[in-house]
Amino acid sequence: MPKQIRLNAFDMNCVGHQSPGLWTHPDDRADSYNTLEYWTDLARLLERGKFDALFLADVLGIYDVYKDSPRTALEQAVQVPVNDPMMLVSAMALVTEHLGFGVTCALSYELPYPFARRMSTLDHLTKGRIGWNIVTGYLESAARGMGLERQVAHDGRYDVAEDYMQAAYKLWEASWEDGAVLRDRKGRRFADADKIHRVRHEGPHFKVDAIHLSEPSPQRTPVLFQAGASTRGRDFAARHAECVFINGPSKKVIGGIAADLRRRAAAAGRDPSDLVIFTMMTVITDRTSRAAQDKYRDYLGHVSEEGALALMSGWTGLDFGAMRPDEVVRFTDKADAMTSALEAFTTADPDRTWTVGEIARHAAIGGRGPMLVGSGAEVADALLSWVADTGVDGFNLAYVLTPGSFADVVDLVVPELQARGVYKRDYAPGTLRQKLFGRGPRLPASHPAAAVRPGA
Amino acid sequence: MPKQIRLNAFDMNCVGHQSPGLWTHPDDRADSYNTLEYWTDLARLLERGKFDALFLADVLGIYDVYKDSPRTALEQAVQVPVNDPMMLVSAMALVTEHLGFGVTCALSYELPYPFARRMSTLDHLTKGRIGWNIVTGYLESAARGMGLERQVAHDGRYDVAEDYMQAAYKLWEASWEDGAVLRDRKGRRFADADKIHRVRHEGPHFKVDAIHLSEPSPQRTPVLFQAGASTRGRDFAARHAECVFINGPSKKVIGGIAADLRRRAAAAGRDPSDLVIFTMMTVITDRTSRAAQDKYRDYLGHVSEEGALALMSGWTGLDFGAMRPDEVVRFTDKADAMTSALEAFTTADPDRTWTVGEIARHAAIGGRGPMLVGSGAEVADALLSWVADTGVDGFNLAYVLTPGSFADVVDLVVPELQARGVYKRDYAPGTLRQKLFGRGPRLPASHPAAAVRPGA
Numbered sequence: 001m002p003k004q005i006r007l008n009a010f011d012m013n014c015v016g017h018q019s020p021g022l023w024t025h026p027d028d029r030a031d032s033y034n035t036l037e038y039w040t041d042l043a044r045l046l047e048r049g050k051f052d053a054l055f056l057a058d059v060l061g062i063y064d065v066y067k068d069s070p071r072t073a074l075e076q077a078v079q080v081p082v083n084d085p086m087m088l089v090s091a092m093a094l095v096t097e098h099l100g101f102g103v104t105c106a107l108s109y110e111l112p113y114p115f116a117r118r119m120s121t122l123d124h125l126t127k128g129r130i131g132w133n134i135v136t137g138y139l140e141s142a143a144r145g146m147g148l149e150r151q152v153a154h155d156g157r158y159d160v161a162e163d164y165m166q167a168a169y170k171l172w173e174a175s176w177e178d179g180a181v182l183r184d185r186k187g188r189r190f191a192d193a194d195k196i197h198r199v200r201h202e203g204p205h206f207k208v209d210a211i212h213l214s215e216p217s218p219q220r221t222p223v224l225f226q227a228g229a230s231t232r233g234r235d236f237a238a239r240h241a242e243c244v245f246i247n248g249p250s251k252k253v254i255g256g257i258a259a260d261l262r263r264r265a266a267a268a269g270r271d272p273s274d275l276v277i278f279t280m281m282t283v284i285t286d287r288t289s290r291a292a293q294d295k296y297r298d299y300l301g302h303v304s305e306e307g308a309l310a311l312m313s314g315w316t317g318l319d320f321g322a323m324r325p326d327e328v329v330r331f332t333d334k335a336d337a338m339t340s341a342l343e344a345f346t347t348a349d350p351d352r353t354w355t356v357g358e359i360a361r362h363a364a365i366g367g368r369g370p371m372l373v374g375s376g377a378e379v380a381d382a383l384l385s386w387v388a389d390t391g392v393d394g395f396n397l398a399y400v401l402t403p404g405s406f407a408d409v410v411d412l413v414v415p416e417l418q419a420r421g422v423y424k425r426d427y428a429p430g431t432l433r434q435k436l437f438g439r440g441p442r443l444p445a446s447h448p449a450a451a452v453r454p455g456a
Numbered sequence: 457m458p459k460q461i462r463l464n465a466f467d468m469n470c471v472g473h474q475s476p477g478l479w480t481h482p483d484d485r486a487d488s489y490n491t492l493e494y495w496t497d498l499a500r501l502l503e504r505g506k507f508d509a510l511f512l513a514d515v516l517g518i519y520d521v522y523k524d525s526p527r528t529a530l531e532q533a534v535q536v537p538v539n540d541p542m543m544l545v546s547a548m549a550l551v552t553e554h555l556g557f558g559v560t561c562a563l564s565y566e567l568p569y570p571f572a573r574r575m576s577t578l579d580h581l582t583k584g585r586i587g588w589n590i591v592t593g594y595l596e597s598a599a600r601g602m603g604l605e606r607q608v609a610h611d612g613r614y615d616v617a618e619d620y621m622q623a624a625y626k627l628w629e630a631s632w633e634d635g636a637v638l639r640d641r642k643g644r645r646f647a648d649a650d651k652i653h654r655v656r657h658e659g660p661h662f663k664v665d666a667i668h669l670s671e672p673s674p675q676r677t678p679v680l681f682q683a684g685a686s687t688r689g690r691d692f693a694a695r696h697a698e699c700v701f702i703n704g705p706s707k708k709v710i711g712g713i714a715a716d717l718r719r720r721a722a723a724a725g726r727d728p729s730d731l732v733i734f735t736m737m738t739v740i741t742d743r744t745s746r747a748a749q750d751k752y753r754d755y756l757g758h759v760s761e762e763g764a765l766a767l768m769s770g771w772t773g774l775d776f777g778a779m780r781p782d783e784v785v786r787f788t789d790k791a792d793a794m795t796s797a798l799e800a801f802t803t804a805d806p807d808r809t810w811t812v813g814e815i816a817r818h819a820a821i822g823g824r825g826p827m828l829v830g831s832g833a834e835v836a837d838a839l840l841s842w843v844a845d846t847g848v849d850g851f852n853l854a855y856v857l858t859p860g861s862f863a864d865v866v867d868l869v870v871p872e873l874q875a876r877g878v879y880k881r882d883y884a885p886g887t888l889r890q891k892l893f894g895r896g897p898r899l900p901a902s903h904p905a906a907a908v909r910p911g912a
Contacts, residue, residue, distance in 0.1 A: 060570060082670075190530070193527040
């Protein structure tokens with residue numbers, strides 16, 4: 001059987017996610033993000049299209065780097081207002097049976113003990129369909145919201161993250177043994193206390209001295225998602241992540257990142273195929289190639305280039321509002337502050353320069369990711385060639401309109417992929433982890449979380 | 457129209473809430489607490505019975521005071537395992553239209569900035585049906601889970617709470633003006649940035665310097681629930697709470713607490729009727745008085761008195777496991793550590809003494825609250841007399857079996873109350889706050905939150 005392509009939908013509990021301005025399109029429903037109906041309709045749609053998961057981005061701050069002000073972000077609804085993503089899961093789980101949920105939670109601001117319980121709760125309620133996108137945060141405005149003067153420096157954030165993961169693994173994997181829960185009504189014993197252990201973690205940043213509050217959930221540790229693009233971020237992903245989200249403007253860039261991630265995973269003692277790599281992609285499709293191009297032109301009439309610059313300024317920490325539109329952007333001098341946003345542009349073609357205006361136009365649809373415009377068959381072929389040429393496992397699909405962009409893929413691209421034998425016609429049974437990796441519901445012995453298990 | 461009686465259901469995202477051991481009863485479904493089906497069935501049932509709200513208790517620790525060990529709590533499932541209550545709300549909101557949700561969240565361990573967003577998110581998704589039960593925490597085991605040596609002293613916790621409320625009020629009430637959100641597709645402006653303000657809070661415990669991440673939700677500030685029983689707790693409730701949960705073994709005690717709370721609310725500049733006071737009650741009912749008594753006897757065969765002592769030890773901080781069953785408990789010497797659990801026993805009848813065994817038997821059904829056993833008509837009459845004699849507004853109903861105890865009340869007691877003209881036949885329109893107070897969706901001008909509003 002040819003390699004199966006995996007699809008995630010990329011959304012956020014906000015109005016304008018990756019395509020600033022498109023919320024003004026008459027067919028867009030993004031501004032009903034604050035209703036249950038939007039999310040349950042979306043979840044049903046994605047399950048109809050056999051998507052592996054809905055991946056929910058999040059950010060705990062406002063994009064106020066551009067022109068040193070939150071004005072553009074607020075006026076153009078650039079990822080603000082933004083509501084909490086975790087609160088959406090149980091309603092969507094109720095109307096679906098297989099769809100997974102990858103929820104972004106920044107570990108910088110919530111302690112492992114209550115956070116581990118939240119994830120265990122969601123894993124119970126979804127019967128093992130929860131994933132956690134591990135994020136360390138990148139906006140100064142988020143740190144100020146928390147009462148801090150400024151956020152922890154980039155590499156420092158990964159030290160914090162490493163310590164956090166150890167504490168969380170212990171709560172999920174080491175507190176309640178398998179078989180600790182008896183549910184023995186006749187014998188009047190709910191649990192065997194001898195098989196339940198107090199976790200003691202004394203790390204540089206976190207201390208825990210507690211029994212995990214939740215009984216073991218189907219997956220124990222949620223499926224771990226990560227999107228680190230820096231060297232330090234890739235090392236972290238290679239060590240901990242099961243699903244990695246990457247982003248880049250060309251196959252060359254993406255192929256390089258994917259190969260590098262698998263090398264690093266092998267170096268960390270893991271099977272390189274234990275990483276499922278999703279690359280970001282925006283798809284505009286219709287019945288015909290021409291209709292898709294027309295759709296694209298229609299969308300262009302609704303973009304907000306200023307919104308795109310607000311987004312890019314937030315991602316990179318560079319104020320594009322202090323530059324002229326025709327000014328060429330030089331990234332190298334602020335390399336430390338760079339996120340994948342800038343690496344995408346600079347590494348694609350080192351000889352090519354980008355002006356502020358070019359960046360704005362590029363980022364206004366699908367953020368910093370590449371875009372495919374074409375009929376269902378054309379898009380399917382293009383996705384196949386991306387997989388063949390880069391070694392990724394699938395795509396994290398951003399929307400232009402929601403739920404329209406997802407509906408178009410479900411109705412037009414998915415059948416083409418299925419006809420080519422590269423896309424499932426039915427979900428595999430079991431938890432999200434079982435569906436993704438075709439083995440048990442728990443992390444494999446080669447994962448660092450396994451080292452904290454009793455008897456490991 | 458006679459005064460209308462209000463009913464809340466009292467539950468917790470755990471197996472054994474207030475009636476230790478009853479999870480072993482063949483008709484009990486409490487151990488399916490970790491499924492969506494349990495919660496959506498319960499929510500539908502409560503809405504059928506026109507309950508005002510489902511009140512979800514929570515605790516972020518384990519009852520390990522008894523015999524200085526978590527063993528009894530774990531074996532008898534005494535409020536452990538306990539999952540996160542917030543994660544339940546969106547699924548229950550999806551299958552109901554009117555039921556409110558009062559969710560307990562301890563403010564000691566989550567910063568105002570992300571917490572305010574979580575509540576705003578739930579207020580959006582439920583269309584204004586969310587309430588927050590403000591808790592400061594009481595278990596040392598919770599503090600240890602958070603990496604602390606021990607919890608903040610009791611009165612200090614209320615200082616922290618006061619500061620927390622100020623920060624949260626500013627985020628909910630002062631950041632986005634009414635009219636800030638335009639959703640103007642034609643004019644391509646989502647919001648008017650001039651009407652959105654950065655909140656600056658510099659309190660003794662919390663600092664916030666941020667725009668609230670959520671646009672205004674129907675209620676802005678969630679309906680505020682509180683259950684403080686100490687003098688300091690009552691002052692806090694009188695100042696901030698809209699719904700107060702109280703508990704006590706007799707009408708005399710409850711009447712005294714209710715009157716005291718209303719006096720304190722008046723002293724704080726509020727209308728005493730702006731407090732909706734619920735007292736805890738456990739109801740065992742059936743078609744006839746005799747059938748109800750038989751049911752009670754059947755339940756008694758499933759109680760865990762040791763579980764009850766573990767619960768009481770956790771609530772009071774006194775290790776009842778270090779005492780003989782016939783030993784008389786003297787509470788006065790540890791008055792500072794007392795919660796309402798002990799005040800309930802000691803203030804009911806100052807001349808009566810209680811042995812450890814008597815406390816265990818009393819607390820094993822319905823925890824520390826009173827109990828009514830009888831036919832629907834008998835229970836309805838008793839509830840009416842409680843309201844008439846104490847001045848409370850309604851009842852926070854604990855279960856013996858779940859959802860059986862709630863179903864019995866819905867099917868047998870609610871129709872009797874309706875026939876007496878003291879219970880709604882339909883919900884009032886609007887948000888939870890509108891349903892409870894018969895005026896607008898926002899807090900009234902006399903509430904301290906109103907003082908932070910722009911132009912206040």
